[in-house]
Amino acid sequence: MTNHIALFEPLMPANTGNIARTCAGTNTVLHLIRPLGFSLDDKHMKRAGLDYWDKVKLIVHDDLADFLATIPDQRYLYLISKFSDRIYTDVDYSDITQDHYFLFGKETTGLPEKFMRENPEKCLRIPMTANIRALNLSNSCALVIYEAVCQQHFVGMELTHRYAHDKLH
Template sequence: MLNVVLVEPEIPANTGNIGRTCVLTGSRLHLVAPGFDLSERALRRAGLAYWQSLDVRVYEDWQALLLANHDAWAALGGPLSPGGEGGEPAPAMHLLTKRGARRHSDSRYHDGDYLVFGRESTGLDQGLIASHPNLCERIPMVGDAALANAGEWHASHLGLHPELKRDVCGNFVDERSMQVTSLNLSNAVAIVLFEALRQQGYPGLDG
């Protein structure tokens, strides 16, 4: 089972759609301090007929999620480091952010992994990203080449200022010139979740 984590989601309809996707794929949904009432009409409408079947856990904050899920804590380098059963890899954590240097499709997903997404307006906490750049991944999109390349080649070919800074993940960026492309949260979750399921041999996704 894969774990989808939404950290402080803000739009009920997105969470409802993601919940429906989790039900249909047998995934567990973790909600960290959602910015809305879970009984809101927009959420119920988006997840209509599915919400009651959803395996969902709700937490007051990020630390509460880690304390309740020791394998998630271990994936971040916590004191508990459970191994996978039967020689399987221990669950890993995938932090999805536009600042990730690695593409989500270049990662390897295993049963029990955590796919973590931030709030619609600001994404994941910058401190979390800066502390774990090796866990950060991005969905490749048109216009995100600024995160995929670096140095003088980057500046000369993209027409950016040669004095580039590194962001919290170590990417070279010029924030004055870089255009940021983003996806709707429910679309982003679906893209990453289905890639993870494809790698695990989910029926119909092995093409």
Template sequence: MRLALYQPDIPQNTGTIVRLGACLAVPVAIIEPAGFPVTDRNFRRAGMDYLDRIAVERHASWRTFADDLAARGSRLVLATTRAELRYTDFAFAATDTILLGRESAGVPDEVHAAADARLAIPLAPGLRSLNVAVAAAMLLGEALRQTGRWPEASPIGRVSRG
């Protein structure tokens, strides 16, 4: 299981997703170019000291990421508002890569077409989308639940109060 971010725009969201990956022992890949440097204060603040607990994979482009995906034999599972299939109706595999698009624009048609599966999170009528970090947590939680691949750490972690 792996999370991947396509050209993320917002450092706070990326830091939060990297923190999510660290806490749940799931690698995170960033497909460049990102809309901010990884030295950004907001990215580091959102990721806290968890950034040192996870190896973030960086890919120079969509093409290098797609080559890596093929070499791993991993399915590409895209979270998108343009999907018909609910994420809870999809059978996740332990080797899946869950891809989240850019906050400002999602993913281009080429990336959308390359996905092995396209999943949506149902929303109330008239609402467009969730925060990308919230969507990542929902999809990853369901994927880990289905595959039984929760980290072998303490039984229950702490909820942050700040």
């Protein structure tokens, strides 16, 4: 089982770098769908990911169709959007025999409307007030992926951590 975060045409290198760091911390594969609003060697993106880039499995796709062709079972594809009546916490992600794919849209326009309308059963929403257009992309990714790994009982993740000088009694 692997979790996947996919970013459709991301624009901001800092967001992508922060998401890469979240992926490194959760053993999540990061997919970037072109065109990108930055170069992969952009200093801002690298700075945001700090020294974690070697811990991230990164896959770059030429377009949305290229990304979709890599998903073996579309039932485990989730489109994160404000245009949904279904909340992301209402989904059962606990099946660790399946890969789960979370697709997030571009910071300015989200996912293509036509694609969303063709796949309403895959759409999930993060509740928020009407005071804002959307949450920050990197925050949204963190919320959703941590819901998934929580339901999966944090498999493969460190559940406790101690200071080096602490001794167990």
